[in-house]
Amino acid sequence: MKYEITWRAMLRVKNEIKAKKLINQIESIIGQKVMNVSVERYWKDDELMEANFVTHFTDDMTEAEATVVSLQLVHNLGYRWSVGYPGYVNVSGHDQPVWNFEGICNKTRITGVEWVLINLFTRTDDV
Secondary structure: OOEEEEEEEEEOOOOHHHHHHHHHHHHHHHOOOOEEEEEEEOOOOOOOEEEEEEEEOOOOOOHHHHHHHHHHHHHOOEOOOEEOOOEEEOOOOOOOOEEEEEEEEOOEOOOOEEEEEEEEEEOOOOO
16 A cells, blocks of 8 residues: 655744745655645744645555654654554545554754644555
8 A cells, every 4th residue: 555644844934935945854854755735824823834745655565664664754853753553544535444643743853843743644546
């Protein structure tokens, strides 16, 4: 199967241009192409911008392989991650449950990246 990671990051920046520079740094550190980027001011704290984006694994993997590769990938971004229990979840609009693994980090190696949440999912598209 193929997998993707959805990313949500809180960035301490003044504008969208600086937010995209931080996203480019993330892309460089994790070594994966970032897609479907959206950036907007975080409604709870106007000093933060919320960034959402997706990365895809292109190789077929097992759930265990995808989980381990995800952990190796995100370790490059931050040292301390809290992770959730991996397993199958029901996702709206899909007939079958998809594999999910979640991790969160609030101490990254990139100044300005305050917090990152990842979700590893089974890819349900044909991209």
